[in-house]
Amino acid sequence: MKTAIRHHHTALHVADMERSARFYVEGLGLVRLKEWTSGPYVGELYGRPDVKVKALMLSTGDGTFNLELVQVEDPPPAVNPSEAQPGTAHLAFTDIDLRKVYARMTALGYSALSEPVAPTSGPVAGGLLIYLLDPDGNRVELIQPPDWPPSDNS
Structure with missing residues (x-):
């Protein structure tokens, strides 16, 4: 069933x-799709x-998720998005070998809020979770479901 609205992208x-x-x-492991600079419409859109x-x-490469990174050349005052306050959000990615990605991210010098955690309740009980911080302090959740990796029979 087609919905009336579809996700296009998430921007940070x-x-x-x-x-x-x-x-x-x-x-x-996201892939670059397109890079551009703003035209005059962006000033109107931003009210500046x-x-x-x-x-x-950026994209996951399979068409299921697009992430737009936006750098404002004249940035507004900084906030601290790494703290879960009203108005903040986080991205979440799943179906990964969490320990492998965690090792790669820490080797690249990125921070995590903890070691991988095994939840004991909720939709991913028996799996693994972790929050990483991107270079701007945005929280990025990695989720390894309890049934990962999928069996070869799926």
Whole structure:
């Protein structure tokens, strides 16, 4: 059944485009789709006529998720998105070998809020969870379901 609305992308505002791209591309394995700079419409959209923006669209490569990294050349005052406060959010990725990705991310110098955790209740009980921080402090949750890896029979 087709819904009336579909997800197009999720955007994160970042301080340094290449630093953030390294986290999501080299660390998590997303792929670069397209990079561009803003046209005059962006100033109107942001309500700031002189704003200049760079953007990079990333994807999981299978068409299921697109992540847009946005670097505002004249950034607003900084906030601390790493703290779970109203108005903050996190990204979550699943179907991964969590310990392998965690090892790669820490080897690349990225921070985690903890070691991998095995939840004892909820939808991923028996699996593994972890929160990483991207270069701008955004929380990125990695989820390894309890039935991962999938069997060869699926």
